[in-house]
Amino acid sequence: MGPVLAGVLQLLALTGALALVYVPLGTYMARVYSSRRHLRVERWLYRGIGADPDAEMTWPAYLRALLAFSAVSVLFLYLLQRLQGFLPGSLGFASVSPSQSFNTAVSFVTNTNWQSYSGEQTMGHVVQTAGLAVQNFVSAAVGMAVAVALVRGFSRSRTGELGNFWSDLVRGTLRVLLPVAAVATVVLVACGAIQNFSGIHEVGQFMGGSQQWNGGAVASQEAIKELGTNGGGYFNANSAHPFENPTPFTNLLEIFLILVIPFSLTRTFGVLTGSARQGYAILATMGTIWLGFTALMMATEFAHHGPALQAAGGALEGKEVRFGVGGSSIFAVATTLTSTGAVDSFHSSFTGLGGGITMLGMMLGEIAPGGVGSGLYGILVMAVIAVFIAGLMVGRTPEYLGKKIGAREMKLAACYILVTPALVLVFTAVSMALPTPPNSALNPGAHGFSEVLYAFTSAANNNGSAFAGLNANTDWFNTMTGLAMLLGRFVPMVFVLALAGSLAGQRPVPVTAGTLRTEKPLFTGLLVGAILIITGLTYFPALALGPLAEGLA
Numbered sequence: 001m002g003p004v005l006a007g008v009l010q011l012l013a014l015t016g017a018l019a020l021v022y023v024p025l026g027t028y029m030a031r032v033y034s035s036r037r038h039l040r041v042e043r044w045l046y047r048g049i050g051a052d053p054d055a056e057m058t059w060p061a062y063l064r065a066l067l068a069f070s071a072v073s074v075l076f077l078y079l080l081q082r083l084q085g086f087l088p089g090s091l092g093f094a095s096v097s098p099s100q101s102f103n104t105a106v107s108f109v110t111n112t113n114w115q116s117y118s119g120e121q122t123m124g125h126v127v128q129t130a131g132l133a134v135q136n137f138v139s140a141a142v143g144m145a146v147a148v149a150l151v152r153g154f155s156r157s158r159t160g161e162l163g164n165f166w167s168d169l170v171r172g173t174l175r176v177l178l179p180v181a182a183v184a185t186v187v188l189v190a191c192g193a194i195q196n197f198s199g200i201h202e203v204g205q206f207m208g209g210s211q212q213w214n215g216g217a218v219a220s221q222e223a224i225k226e227l228g229t230n231g232g233g234y235f236n237a238n239s240a241h242p243f244e245n246p247t248p249f250t251n252l253l254e255i256f257l258i259l260v261i262p263f264s265l266t267r268t269f270g271v272l273t274g275s276a277r278q279g280y281a282i283l284a285t286m287g288t289i290w291l292g293f294t295a296l297m298m299a300t301e302f303a304h305h306g307p308a309l310q311a312a313g314g315a316l317e318g319k320e321v322r323f324g325v326g327g328s329s330i331f332a333v334a335t336t337l338t339s340t341g342a343v344d345s346f347h348s349s350f351t352g353l354g355g356g357i358t359m360l361g362m363m364l365g366e367i368a369p370g371g372v373g374s375g376l377y378g379i380l381v382m383a384v385i386a387v388f389i390a391g392l393m394v395g396r397t398p399e400y401l402g403k404k405i406g407a408r409e410m411k412l413a414a415c416y417i418l419v420t421p422a423l424v425l426v427f428t429a430v431s432m433a434l435p436t437p438p439n440s441a442l443n444p445g446a447h448g449f450s451e452v453l454y455a456f457t458s459a460a461n462n463n464g465s466a467f468a469g470l471n472a473n474t475d476w477f478n479t480m481t482g483l484a485m486l487l488g489r490f491v492p493m494v495f496v497l498a499l500a501g502s503l504a505g506q507r508p509v510p511v512t513a514g515t516l517r518t519e520k521p522l523f524t525g526l527l528v529g530a531i532l533i534i535t536g537l538t539y540f541p542a543l544a545l546g547p548l549a550e551g552l553a
Contacts, residue, residue, distance in 0.1 A: 007326015026267020059501030090124035113232030140228030143373030153500030231341030262369035289368035318349020339371030341464025356547030
C-alpha cells in the first residue's frame, strides 16, 4: 500500500467514526445541559462550594462566576508549581521559576497548554496530576459552558437569564469529559501507553552517556488532553513520544478524540434550538473547511520536490515514521483547526506552505471544528456576521434563528473577531522590533519570523502548539505569551456572553418569505466564504512575510 493511499484510508476511517457517534453524543450532551436533575455527587460539590445550581444567572453574573473560578485556578496552579520542591512525588525536581510558573498556570487554565519547558525534566507527579490534568478537565468544561450559554441566548426569549455557570461546569466535567476520557484511557493503556507513578529510570547508554526516562500517569492525561482540546504533553516530544502515542492506531484514536466533541456540539446546538437542520448547516461549514485544509496539507506534504522527498515518499523531516506523512498531516490539521496544540510531528519541519496551513488554521479562529465549546461559539459569532452581510446584500434587517441582528449584536460580534488578530499582530510586531526577543528564533529570515508569528498566533488563539524552533523560555516570551493567552481567552468570552444576553432578551421574529434560510447550502457557502475572506484580509500581510515567502522561495 502506498503512503498516499494509506493517508486517504485513515481520513476515511476517521470521518466514518466521527459520523457514527455524531448523533448519539450530540443528543446526549443536549440532554446533559437541559436536564433539571442533579446527581448525588454533583449535589455534594454544589454544597461544598456554596453554589445554588438552580439559580439562573444573567450574563454579567455568569461572567463573574467564570472569571472568579479561573482566577482561583491560576493562583492554585501557580502556587503548586512554586512549591513543587517541597511536595512529595516531585521526582527531585526543583520549584518552577516565577515567570514560567505564571506562563504555565495561565496556559493550562486558558485551555492553551503552551509549554515553554520539557515536561519530563520539570514537572513531578503531583503537579502533573493534581494541577495540569485537573485543569485539562475544567478548562475544557468552561469553554463548553460558554458555548451552551450562547446557544441558550438563541433559544430563549424575553429573559436575561443564561443558565447557571456552576451547574454547566460540573455537568460538563462529570457527565461528558470524565466518562469518555476514562474509556479512552483504558484503550490507550491497552495499546501501549504508560500509566504509573514510577520514578526516574536509567534505560541504557546513548551516545556515550546514560539515557533516563521517568514514568507517570501518561495515558489518563493523554486522553483528556486530546478530548478537551488541551494539548499539553507529559513529555517534551508530546504525542510524537511512544509513551504517549505508541502506534498508528493510537494516533488515529487521538485525532478522533480531538475532533469528536467539537463536531458533535453542532448536534447539541441543533437540538437545543429546536432545529437539527441548523446544526447540520454549522457542521457542513466546519466539515468543508476541515476536509479542505486536510487535503491541502496532504497534497503539500506528499509533493515530491527533489530526490530525497521522492525516495522517502513525501516530506518526512520532523515526522515519525510509524505515522507517516498521511497520519502526521491529518493530526497537524486537526490540532491547529482546534485549540488542541498537541503534535505528533514538528510543524517547523513541514514544508513552507505546510507550515503556513497550520498557522492559517489557527488564524481562522479555530472554528473548524474548533476547541471544545470555543469552536461552537466562535463559528456562531461568524454566522451572525455572515447573516449581517447577507442582510446588507438584500437590504433587509438581518435575522438568525428568529433573532434580529442589530447594531448592538454587530458591535459585539465585531469586537470578538478583532481581539485575537490585534493580539497576534501587535505582540509579534513588538517582539520583532525589540533587539533581544528575535534572538530566541533558531532560524534567520522568513522562517525565523514564522516562528515568532506562530508563537503568538498559538498563544492568542489558545492553541498551544509551537514551531519548535523558538526558545520561548525567556522572561519576555513567558510574560508576553502569558498575557496573550489570558486576553485571547477571556476578552472574547466577555463579548460572547454579552451577545448571548442581548439575544436572550429579544422577542422572537416570525419567519417570512424574506427571511434568509440559514439551514440551506447557500448559507453554508456564504459562511465558509465569510470566514476565509475575513481571515485572509486580516492576516495575509503577515503570512506573506513568513510562510508564503518561504514556500515560494
